Amino acid sequence: MSEQQTRTLADLKDLVQVPTPAEQAQPVREPKRDALGRSYATGRRKDAVARVWIRPGKGQIEINGKPAAKYFARPVLRMLITQPFLVADRYQQFDVMATVTGGGLSGQAGAVRHGISRALTNYEPELRAILKKAGFLTRDPRVVERKKYGRAKARRSFQFSKR
Template identity: 60%
Template sequence: MSENEVKDLSDLKDLTDNADLAETEQQAPAAPTMPLRDKEVDKQGRAYATGRRKDAVARVWLKPGSGKITINGRDQEVYFARPTLRLVINQPFDVTERNGQYDIIATVKGGGLSGQAGAVKHGISQALSRFEPALRGAIKAEGFLTRDSRVVERKKYGRAKARRSFQFSKR
């Protein structure tokens, strides 16, 4: 029986395994995996990012610390009194398992509290991926780096709201 002759499926499997081994031997050894992006920090060792959601814009600075989050000069428990909003802000840390390792200083303008929480989350995610580029894949997989572009639809003339018509009167 010749080297490339196939009589049943087990022979075919052996041939493909041998071909795969030969291909991997011919290829050059892979370089050690390096993050595609560089660490982006300022002179004080902080990572900066801007987060947006609805009409809210958040400027976020992230630095190594004890996990203190300050928003507009106030603690997160004071500024975001609702636990669900604090949960939203901490999602990037939960996904990357970095709870209590970074201090956050954020300034938020515009929108309501829900939009502001979403903007801070977006900013924290961006800043975290700039401070630790290796975490970018995990953050991106959860969709935290994508700006949620949904905004309130504008009111049209001849309508009560954006889509609702005025009440119909038969007489």
């Protein structure tokens, strides 16, 4: 009886291993791959939608059947689509096959980047924290504002005439 009375809270804490709230909140994510070993994801930016497949390879990026260097002629756009691989330290380890529709080239490059980031997290779920911190998993919600009736553009009004 005297042994039970001398126990402290620290002694009881050692008996029970309670997971911390951070450990409870993190679900174990399984990789999502198809029969060919590829991971798929959809990326969106402005009006552009990109369907992206990644698989282990030599780093070849093909967009709408063309090499990325030919499809995205501007170096800034090519840099944009390789950012997820550089942040995740997986540069030239995956082949990318993407089909993009809608929008302009800048929106399409953003959509491909978003799709690559999501496909990487499907292939390797442990990369999610790195890509999330870099902001690549967040869909950029900014789109062009619609034109309103009685206006020249979305906000621009017609020139006022006093007479």
